[in-house]
Amino acid sequence: MINLKAGAPTVPLAEQWSSYKAGCKLVNPNNKRKLDIIVVGTGLAGASAAATLGQLGYNVKAFCYQDTPRRAHSIAAQGGINAAKNYQNDGDNVFRLFYDTVKGGDYRARESNVYRLASISPEIIDLCVAQGVPFAREYGGLLANRSFGGTQVSRTFYARGQTGQQLLIGAYSALSRQIAEGAVKLYNRRDILDVVLVDGKARGVIARNLVTGEIERHAAHAVVLATGGYGNVFYLSTNAMGSNVTPAWSAYKKGALFANPCFTQIHPTCIPVHGEFQSKLTLMSESLRNDGRIWVPLDKEDVEKLRQKKIQPEDIPESKRDYYLERRYPAFGNLVPRDVASRAAKERCDAGYGVSSTGLAVYLDFSDAINRLGREAIAARYGNLFQMYEQIVADNPYKTPMMIYPAVHYTMGGLWVDYELMTTVPGLYAIGECNFSDHGANRLGASALMQGLADGYFVLPYTISGYLSGEIHTPPISTSLPEFEAAVKSVSERLAGLKNSSGKESVDHFHRKLGKIMWEYCGMSRNEAGLQKALSLIEELKAEFAADVRIPGGLKEYNPELEKAWRVQDFIELGELMVRDALQRKESCGGHFREEYQTPDGEALRNDDEFAFVGAWEYKGVGSAPALTKEELQFEAVIPSQRSYK
Amino acid sequence: MIFTLKIWRQKDAADKGGLVTYNVDDISPDSSFFEMLDQLNQHLIAQGVDPVSFDHDCREGICGTCSLYINGRPHGPLKGTTTCQLHMRSFRNGETIFVEPWRCGAFPVIKDLIVDRSAFDRIIQAGGYVSVNSGGIPDANTIPVPKSDSDASFDAAACIGCGACVASCPNASAMLFVSAKVSHLALLPQGRIEAARRVQNMVATMDSLGFGNCSNAYACEAECPKEISVTNIARMNREFLAAKLFAEKEKQISVSL
Ligand SMILES: Cc1cc2nc3c(=O)[nH]c(=O)nc-3n(C[C@H](O)[C@H](O)[C@H](O)COP(=O)(O)OP(=O)(O)OC[C@H]3O[C@@H](n4cnc5c(N)ncnc54)[C@H](O)[C@@H]3O)c2cc1C
Ligand code: SF4
Numbered sequence: 045m046i047n048l049k050a051g052a053p054t055v056p057l058a059e060q061w062s063s064y065k066a067g068c069k070l071v072n073p074n075n076k077r078k079l080d081i082i083v084v085g086t087g088l089a090g091a092s093a094a095a096t097l098g099q100l101g102y103n104v105k106a107f108c109y110q111d112t113p114r115r116a117h118s119i120a121a122q123g124g125i126n127a128a129k130n131y132q133n134d135g136d137n138v139f140r141l142f143y144d145t146v147k148g149g150d151y152r153a154r155e156s157n158v159y160r161l162a163s164i165s166p167e168i169i170d171l172c173v174a175q176g177v178p179f180a181r182e183y184g185g186l187l188a189n190r191s192f193g194g195t196q197v198s199r200t201f202y203a204r205g206q207t208g209q210q211l212l213i214g215a216y217s218a219l220s221r222q223i224a225e226g227a228v229k230l231y232n233r234r235d236i237l238d239v240v241l242v243d244g245k246a247r248g249v250i251a252r253n254l255v256t257g258e259i260e261r262h263a264a265h266a267v268v269l270a271t272g273g274y275g276n277v278f279y280l281s282t283n284a285m286g287s288n289v290t291p292a293w294s295a296y297k298k299g300a301l302f303a304n305p306c307f308t309q310i311h312p313t314c315i316p317v318h319g320e321f322q323s324k325l326t327l328m329s330e331s332l333r334n335d336g337r338i339w340v341p342l343d344k345e346d347v348e349k350l351r352q353k354k355i356q357p358e359d360i361p362e363s364k365r366d367y368y369l370e371r372r373y374p375a376f377g378n379l380v381p382r383d384v385a386s387r388a389a390k391e392r393c394d395a396g397y398g399v400s401s402t403g404l405a406v407y408l409d410f411s412d413a414i415n416r417l418g419r420e421a422i423a424a425r426y427g428n429l430f431q432m433y434e435q436i437v438a439d440n441p442y443k444t445p446m447m448i449y450p451a452v453h454y455t456m457g458g459l460w461v462d463y464e465l466m467t468t469v470p471g472l473y474a475i476g477e478c479n480f481s482d483h484g485a486n487r488l489g490a491s492a493l494m495q496g497l498a499d500g501y502f503v504l505p506y507t508i509s510g511y512l513s514g515e516i517h518t519p520p521i522s523t524s525l526p527e528f529e530a531a532v533k534s535v536s537e538r539l540a541g542l543k544n545s546s547g548k549e550s551v552d553h554f555h556r557k558l559g560k561i562m563w564e565y566c567g568m569s570r571n572e573a574g575l576q577k578a579l580s581l582i583e584e585l586k587a588e589f590a591a592d593v594r595i596p597g598g599l600k601e602y603n604p605e606l607e608k609a610w611r612v613q614d615f616i617e618l619g620e621l622m623v624r625d626a627l628q629r630k631e632s633c634g635g636h637f638r639e640e641y642q643t644p645d646g647e648a649l650r651n652d653d654e655f656a657f658v659g660a661w662e663y664k665g666v667g668s669a670p671a672l673t674k675e676e677l678q679f680e681a682v683i684p685s686q687r688s689y690k
Numbered sequence: 691m692i693f694t695l696k697i698w699r700q701k702d703a704a705d706k707g708g709l710v711t712y713n714v715d716d717i718s719p720d721s722s723f724f725e726m727l728d729q730l731n732q733h734l735i736a737q738g739v740d741p742v743s744f745d746h747d748c749r750e751g752i753c754g755t756c757s758l759y760i761n762g763r764p765h766g767p768l769k770g771t772t773t774c775q776l777h778m779r780s781f782r783n784g785e786t787i788f789v790e791p792w793r794c795g796a797f798p799v800i801k802d803l804i805v806d807r808s809a810f811d812r813i814i815q816a817g818g819y820v821s822v823n824s825g826g827i828p829d830a831n832t833i834p835v836p837k838s839d840s841d842a843s844f845d846a847a848a849c850i851g852c853g854a855c856v857a858s859c860p861n862a863s864a865m866l867f868v869s870a871k872v873s874h875l876a877l878l879p880q881g882r883i884e885a886a887r888r889v890q891n892m893v894a895t896m897d898s899l900g901f902g903n904c905s906n907a908y909a910c911e912a913e914c915p916k917e918i919s920v921t922n923i924a925r926m927n928r929e930f931l932a933a934k935l936f937a938e939k940e941k942q943i944s945v946s947l
């Protein structure tokens with residue numbers, strides 16, 4: 045069994061990162077020029093890493109599947125980015141951000157990584173502002189903040205409802221500058237299908253050129269994966285249509301451990317599902333919970349009338365509304381963390397109080413805020429979100445409450461990494477959402493953007509130099525090594541196998557089926573019997589896919605069905621691992637709610653004695669069960685207690 | 691709802707391509723335009739026909755991947771809306787809908803409805819950034835920025851790089867896109883330092899990539915899904931002139947020295 049060691053310096057938490065930096069081996073500028081690094085992904089994590097590594101003098105190759113780096117799904121982040129700046133003088137500091145993140149993650153994150161993240165956060169804002177990110181400002185010209193779920197301070201920086209877009213444009217422009225200088229070479233419209241290991245070290249990737257279908261080999265001294273989350277395993281999610289697990293999954297199959305795969309975040313405020321052909325779900329930023337109040341009717345008769353459209357929500361008097369979050373959690377009210385808010389919505393809808401015709405929706409009501417602050421003020425804060433809502437639902441949220449329901453949004457699980465963000469494969473790094481590192485069992489709002497940029501701009505550029513300082517005598521890696529030959533052969537065979545399948549169902553058919561299994565049995569709440577059932581259903585689905593998928597078009601051309609087929613095959617396997625992980629974790633924590641383990645009033649019941657560990661899975665080959673390795677979590681600074689938002 | 695679709699099919703860049711007619715039925719008015727195309731593609735796959743390729747990713751109007759002329763208009767009939775945010779309730783039942791790729795020399799067709807917009811990346815690489823490194827940056831609140839400037843900068847920065855402005859322009863000019871980037875940075879103190887160099891390099895690159903001239907037709911503003919204003923073009927022209935004058939002055943000074 046692999047011995048998992050995070051490897052943070054053994055000094056007090058607050059000194060770890062400075063101590064690490066002080067002792068970290070560097071590579072001199074002459075040698076940097078001789079070292080090649082592959083960065084897969086150009087979202088916040090990948091673009092910031094590639095730009096910084098290029099700026100430092102390494103030879104960087106950056107890959108993305110979109111037509112340009114600027115379209116990575118980080119672009120869709122709405123609400124904001126956290127930083128412990130304490131500009132509001134409301135009692136914030138590095139420790140509090142660290143504490144909130146560990147607590148919000150339900151004590152399943154590694155303290156050393158989270159502390160570093162919190163301590164780096166202020167620098168991120170400085171850099172982004174210098175790049176020209178137009179964050180919201182006060183009339184005095186200084187930066188504005190808002191509050192977010194799971195915290196009692198205002199530390200979130202934002203750019204209207206388009207924070208991710210503006211941060212990504214910042215990172216993309218830094219990347220573009222390095223491309224212009226020749227430090228980074230960009231490979232767009234490439235699908236990374238395999239990671240290549242030579243003598244146990246990550247030395248390259250196999251890419252499919254999505255336009256020509258050509259299979260390409262790319263070699264380097266180190267490989268960085270920044271490929272985002274795997275929420276699309278549920279078919280419907282707030283992720284982009286192309287978001288996938290493939291590069292991370294190929295790393296897993298080459299020996300990188302996959303940690304906490306069952307930790308999925310279901311976001312409480314999304315636009316409800318409208319029908320069978322729906323292709324994706326749209327998030328309504330959590331920031332809306334600052335001013336919106338969530339409720340369902342108190343009486344079932346009103347629910348019935350609403351569903352039949354006999355009355356409007358405005359017709360229901362205050363006394364007959366159940367503001368259930370304010371009722372159950374008076375201290376945090378509508379700003380409880382996401383997992384708590386999502387489960388509470390599910391609880392009300394399961395009990396028969398859901399308001400749309402499907403019964404799967406609750407209200408998010410702005411009338412109080414509009415009365416208090418005026419329509420203008422609300423429009424300034426959320427204008428584009430209201431507009432987006434109206435476009436999709438054809439309802440005006442200034443007049444009638446929004447209808448919302450939880451949806452899959454973020455995956456806390458991912459490739460296991462140590463303090464240096466290296467996976468269990470030497471020379472293979474994972475940053476951003478595709479690693480497991482900082483959010484434990486539940487991520488707090490506005491912390492993913494912070495993590496992606498911390499990893500890419502400030503952490504990886506240091507930690508990778510420690511590894512590369514040992515590689516300065518390694519000449520450029522040749523792509524004709526037998527390991528590359530073998531990888532090309534296996535990729536080509538798998539593609540040909542997919543292409544030659546002679547079934548009759550489309551790839552989407554299987555993806556939708558997988559999504560239903562995952563949502564039903566491994567979604568917002570899980571139990572032993574359901575998870576066992578999911579295992580056998582997934583087994584059947586695998587066989588059905590192999591026998592019955594149909595992929596039109598050829599191998600050597602633009603072929604989106606072929607792209608999807610590979611991704612869905614990986615998702616099916618990942619789904620199985622998620623279910624195994626959910627079965628193994630006999631406790632409830634954060635986004636992982638096992639019905640068997642709850643308090644009498646329905647709150648998640650953690651089991652710190654037996655489950656205060658990171659569950660990391662090792663691939664054992666086709667037909668063998670994966671093996672679980674545990675990284676025990678030590679808590680020095682934050683003593684685990686039952687999270688209370690009451 | 692039912693629709694007749696006339697869709698541009700083109701196997702690859704070399705193929706001549708042409709319109710093909712398809713009929714779809716059982717479409718929900720709440721379906722998005724792409725969900726309607728998804729449904730068509732499911733039928734085509736069932737018949738063993740190559741599905742229609744189109745560019746899309748976020749499907750929420752922010753990534754700028756989607757494109758399409760719908761009935762001759764970039765991103766379809768609605769103002770301030772990308773194709774992915776268009777819903778079938780915006781069309782008449784039984785309507786015939788023409789679906790074509792962006793058409794302009796600088797954006798060659800890759801397949802069916804997909805075009806190559808990498809020319810935009812090259813324009814950004816020519817100067818669409820502030821030259822700062824990650825590290826050693828002063829505190830973000832050191833330089834206050836008037837809220838109005840910051841808001842105006844944001845308005846320009848909202849461009850999603852979709853290319854509809856080029857597609858709508860009779861001259862295939864990229865002025866709206868380029869001016870949005872120039873304005874975004876020129877309006878902030880952080881971007882001012884390189885403003886002159888930036889505008890000159892970006893404009894020169896734009897010209898070299900085969901985009902046309904601006905003849906003030908303003909179709910771009912009308913079709914831009916993010917409603918980027920043509921006042922940005924005026925600002926860019928001012929910036930460009932000022933940069934040129936400044937450069938000439940510098941030359942004179944160095945000559946007279
Ligand atoms: C709708 C939405 C709103 C959000 N709002 C917020 C928010 O307000 N605040 C916050 O902190 N977080 C938010 N998040 C979460 C946050 O946006 C993401 O976790 C984060 O941006 C992920 O960044 P990343 O760089 O890790 O990955 P991404 O931005 O997803 O980038 C992945 C990159 O990998 C590439 N890639 C993937 N697969 C392949 C492949 N097979 N081959 C080649 N390249 C590949 C892609 O091309 C892309 O460049 C939100 C998420 C969503 C979906
Ligand atoms: S200016 Fe408007 S139309 Fe042009 S690329 Fe930007 S968002 Fe698209």
Ligand code: FES
Pocket residue numbers: 745746747748749750751752753754755756772773774775
């Ligand atoms: S698909 Fe992203 S903007 Fe349309």
